[in-house]
Amino acid sequence: MNANAIAPAVPARPARRLPPELNIFLVLIGICIVFEILGWVFQGQSFLGNTQRLSIMILQVSVIGVIAIGVTQVIISGGIDLSSGSVVGATAMVAMSVGQIATDRAVYPHLTDLPAIVPIMVGLLIGLGCGAVNGALVAYTRIPPFIATLGMMVTARGFAKWYTKGQPISFPTDGFAAIGQGLNPVWIFLLVAAIMHVVLRYTRYGKYTYAIGANPQAARVTGINVERHIVKIYAVAGLLAGLAGIMVAARGLTAQAGMGAMYELDAIAMAVIGGVSLTGGRGSILGTMIGMIIFGVIISGFTFLRLDAYYQEMIKGAIIVAAVIADMHRQRKRIKKS
Amino acid sequence: MRKTLITVALGSSLMASAVSAETIGVSMAVFDDNFLTVLRNGMIDHAATLDGVELQVEDAQNDVGKQLSQVQNFIAGGVDAIIVNPVDTDATVAISQAASNAGIPLVYVNRQPVNVDELPENQAFVASDEKESGTLQTQEVCRLLKEKGTTEASIVVIMGELSNQAARMRTQDIKDVIATPECSFMTIVEEQTANWSRTQGADLMTNWLSAGVSFDAVISNNDEMAIGAIQSLKSSGLSMDDVIVAGIDGTQDALASMAAGDLDLSVFQNASGQGHGAVDAALSLSRGEKVENRVYVPFELVTPENLAKYQALN
Numbered sequence: 001m002n003a004n005a006i007a008p009a010v011p012a013r014p015a016r017r018l019p020p021e022l023n024i025f026l027v028l029i030g031i032c033i034v035f036e037i038l039g040w041v042f043q044g045q046s047f048l049g050n051t052q053r054l055s056i057m058i059l060q061v062s063v064i065g066v067i068a069i070g071v072t073q074v075i076i077s078g079g080i081d082l083s084s085g086s087v088v089g090a091t092a093m094v095a096m097s098v099g100q101i102a103t104d105r106a107v108y109p110h111l112t113d114l115p116a117i118v119p120i121m122v123g124l125l126i127g128l129g130c131g132a133v134n135g136a137l138v139a140y141t142r143i144p145p146f147i148a149t150l151g152m153m154v155t156a157r158g159f160a161k162w163y164t165k166g167q168p169i170s171f172p173t174d175g176f177a178a179i180g181q182g183l184n185p186v187w188i189f190l191l192v193a194a195i196m197h198v199v200l201r202y203t204r205y206g207k208y209t210y211a212i213g214a215n216p217q218a219a220r221v222t223g224i225n226v227e228r229h230i231v232k233i234y235a236v237a238g239l240l241a242g243l244a245g246i247m248v249a250a251r252g253l254t255a256q257a258g259m260g261a262m263y264e265l266d267a268i269a270m271a272v273i274g275g276v277s278l279t280g281g282r283g284s285i286l287g288t289m290i291g292m293i294i295f296g297v298i299i300s301g302f303t304f305l306r307l308d309a310y311y312q313e314m315i316k317g318a319i320i321v322a323a324v325i326a327d328m329h330r331q332r333k334r335i336k337k338s
Numbered sequence: 339m340r341k342t343l344i345t346v347a348l349g350s351s352l353m354a355s356a357v358s359a360e361t362i363g364v365s366m367a368v369f370d371d372n373f374l375t376v377l378r379n380g381m382i383d384h385a386a387t388l389d390g391v392e393l394q395v396e397d398a399q400n401d402v403g404k405q406l407s408q409v410q411n412f413i414a415g416g417v418d419a420i421i422v423n424p425v426d427t428d429a430t431v432a433i434s435q436a437a438s439n440a441g442i443p444l445v446y447v448n449r450q451p452v453n454v455d456e457l458p459e460n461q462a463f464v465a466s467d468e469k470e471s472g473t474l475q476t477q478e479v480c481r482l483l484k485e486k487g488t489t490e491a492s493i494v495v496i497m498g499e500l501s502n503q504a505a506r507m508r509t510q511d512i513k514d515v516i517a518t519p520e521c522s523f524m525t526i527v528e529e530q531t532a533n534w535s536r537t538q539g540a541d542l543m544t545n546w547l548s549a550g551v552s553f554d555a556v557i558s559n560n561d562e563m564a565i566g567a568i569q570s571l572k573s574s575g576l577s578m579d580d581v582i583v584a585g586i587d588g589t590q591d592a593l594a595s596m597a598a599g600d601l602d603l604s605v606f607q608n609a610s611g612q613g614h615g616a617v618d619a620a621l622s623l624s625r626g627e628k629v630e631n632r633v634y635v636p637f638e639l640v641t642p643e644n645l646a647k648y649q650a651l652n
Contacts, residue, residue: 053548060541166375170591252536254591257370303545309500309531
């Protein structure tokens with residue numbers, strides 16, 4: 001490793017080179033074609049030629065997709081975030097508790113029918129707070145990110161359970177519920193993805209993130225305040241997990257302490273499928289988006305093919321690993337050639 | 339691995355509380371489950387009305403090893419009786435042995451232990467007969483379809499977690515009812531899991547609709563998934579009058595959905611009644627009284643007609 005590694009990683013590439021996301025995009029196309037063919041053979045209808053199916057493919061993964069965007073930049077910086085699923089649970093509970101209509105089951109009977117901005121801001125702040133704590137632990141105590149965020153994972157889940165002693169919170173106001181209705185989660189996801197794409201690719205924040213992931217020592221030498229930037233990275237990831245918590249509560253019209261369980265692993269899997277390197281320094285929002293769509297396509301495809309429920313998870317696991325192998329293989333071939 | 343880490347992280351540091359008049363140690367499979375929370379609160383509320391009865395409630399966090407440690411800690415702490423809501427119904431032999439070696443009465447609640455027929459004298463099982471729930475549910479769907487004059491009915495089944503006994507039983511109940519001559523006009527066209535979750539139920543339904551599956555009734559292993567299915571059906575612009583949706587549990591959200599005319603029926607499992615029954619059984623056993631090997635709290639069918647009665651509960 002040398003200081004060259006921190007040269008602005010993505011934008012500086014010569015334009016004529018194919019984008020690294022192309023590989024995984026081809027895997028996605030391949031999976032779609034397989035489902036399309038199987039669809040005609042076994043179901044006598046098109047898999048992709050159905051707008052409702054196309055929208056559910058994205059809708060069902062857009063909440064985890066928002067988390068995956070946040071996790072992507074954490075992984076690019078060389079870290080990991082295991083707490084996002086639990087942060088979803090915690091923010092869903094707290095946001096919903098100030099987003100209820102007046103019923104006799106309201107958590108705060110005097111805080112009902114508030115405008116939607118209140119639960120949204122409360123949820124985002126809690127997410128941001130959890131993320132900032134993660135970041136501070138990683139940056140200043142030097143404990144491994146795996147452990148710091150594992151601590152948050154356990155604590156935030158415990159908080160979510162304690163908050164109402166395990167009782168679910170339901171009956172949101174129409175304004176709050178609107179966030180999760182129809183295709184709104186998809187639009188929110190696309191907006192977040194677009195912003196983070198620009199931020200990672202074209203701003204100083206993004207360049208620092210890639211630099212720290214590629215070589216933290218070199219990054220420090222070039223004058224980057226590594227600690228402060230790491231706090232920011234985890235805080236943004238927490239903020240997005242908080243947003244996901246708001247979305248999942250609004251979508252289900254309920255908040256439950258167990259919400260978001262295992263989301264962190266799906267989010268990490270989406271990023272890794274999308275070519276984000278777990279060793280840091282490499283990856284992109286675009287890649288993660290493709291990884292996320294692969295998840296959505298697989299879930300819808302299985303139901304479409306009426307695959308027995310008992311086989312689905314086994315095959316899903318195999319596809320995840322196979323997709324990454326295919327991607328790595330093509331990457332390596334390309335590096336050899338160049 | 340995650341579970342193991344949690345266990346390691348939190349440890350099983352259980353303090354033996356000062357033994358008062360009568361202490362009952364309770365190990366719940368998991369705290370953050372709606373139904374089990376109502377059950378747990380049923381126990382706590384009932385114990386609060388009894389003089390000199392103290393409950394010590396622990397969360398086993400879905401970890402078999404943790405649950406066994408909790409039971410051993412209860413024994414070490416000298417409780418008068420133990421109530422266990424098993425994490426894994428196949429892992430109860432060790433729990434029964436530990437309690438019976440110590441001579442402490444044990445009551446299993448809600449989930450049927452694998453050794454239910456070999457339980458010693460001072461152990462009992464309090465629950466609802468799972469066989470009833472899916473049967474009541476499917477028979478009512480069958481009756482409603484007949485009432486509509488349907489002669490050939492397609493059914494979609496939304497299953498709970500595939501490894502869960504209740505999910506398997508309830509799904510089997512559906513098939514058993516359909517196998518009877520009165521209800522043989524019903525056919526299952528789709529059968530998938532949504533892991534007890536509302537959002538997954540909604541996603542599954544949308545996936546079905548987009549695959550062009552058509553059906554007359556939705557039978558779901560629980561209310562949450564049924565509500566999710568309803569959300570999808572409505573956002574696809576389908577009229578809730580044309581399709582029968584059936585859940586199980588009778589949760590408050592389900593009752594609200596029924597009041598809105600969306601959910602057609604549910605089956606109420608009296609969680610609080612089970613908690614109540616478990617505490618009573620534990621106390622009787624600790625006082626040396628005889629208790630039936632199985633104490634069943636009946637399931638109850640919830641329809642728009644008797645809805646009001648259940649809205650007042652919980």
